Amino acid sequence: xxxxxxxxxxxxxxxxxxxxxxxxxxxxxxxxxxxxxxxxxxxxxxxxxxxxxxxxxxxxxxxxxxxxxxxxxxxxxxxxxxxxxxxxxxxxxxxxxxxxxxxxxxxxxxxxxxxxxxxxxxxxxxxxxxxxxxxxxxxxxxxxxxxxxxxxxxxxxxxxxxxxxxxxxxxxxxxxxxxxxxxxxxxxx
Numbered sequence: 001x002x003x004x005x006x007x008x009x010x011x012x013x014x015x016x017x018x019x020x021x022x023x024x025x026x027x028x029x030x031x032x033x034x035x036x037x038x039x040x041x042x043x044x045x046x047x048x049x050x051x052x053x054x055x056x057x058x059x060x061x062x063x064x065x066x067x068x069x070x071x072x073x074x075x076x077x078x079x080x081x082x083x084x085x086x087x088x089x090x091x092x093x094x095x096x097x098x099x100x101x102x103x104x105x106x107x108x109x110x111x112x113x114x115x116x117x118x119x120x121x122x123x124x125x126x127x128x129x130x131x132x133x134x135x136x137x138x139x140x141x142x143x144x145x146x147x148x149x150x151x152x153x154x155x156x157x158x159x160x161x162x163x164x165x166x167x168x169x170x171x172x173x174x175x176x177x178x179x180x181x182x183x184x185x186x187x188x189x
Contacts, residue, residue: 134164
């Protein structure tokens with residue numbers, strides 16, 4: 001299976017390094033000197049930094065971020081095919097399917113790590129299970145088409161995927177994840 005590191009992971013690491021840099025500089029600062037004419041015990045201890053805690057993102061916001069990466073991955077796959085078209089339509093379709101399947105594996109992994117929505121655990125579990133099943137079917141389709149091309153098999157799966165993507169779009173919208181819903185609307189065609 002192809003492992004893809006989402007761009008957002010690289011951005012998070014870069015942001016963490018930038019945010020940690022001032023703390024590393026401050027850690028090297030010499031301790032405060034006691035006031036002149038006094039002793040060390042009369043010095044006031046430094047006040048701790050009172051930074052507001054960042055609000056944690058809601059489940060839907062986190063799911064939207066994962067699906068936003070999926071949309072970008074899909075656009076990258078399609079741009080790659082447009083910029084350097086394969087020698088045949090078959091190879092182009094296989095490249096698109098392979099890129100989409102690989103990108104969705106990353107999305108599914110991220111959504112699984114996120115866990116189910118606390119407000120609608122059953123609905124989010126069903127939506128993720130349906131997404132996982134559809135992705136697995138597409139991976140099997142890809143393997144089958146690579147061995148023996150069949151336009152009928154591809155069309156049958158495409159019809160099934162359109163119906164499943166419609167269901168997935170509605171389920172993710174119901175969970176409050178508009179970006180995930182839009183991703184499946186995009187795949188419906």
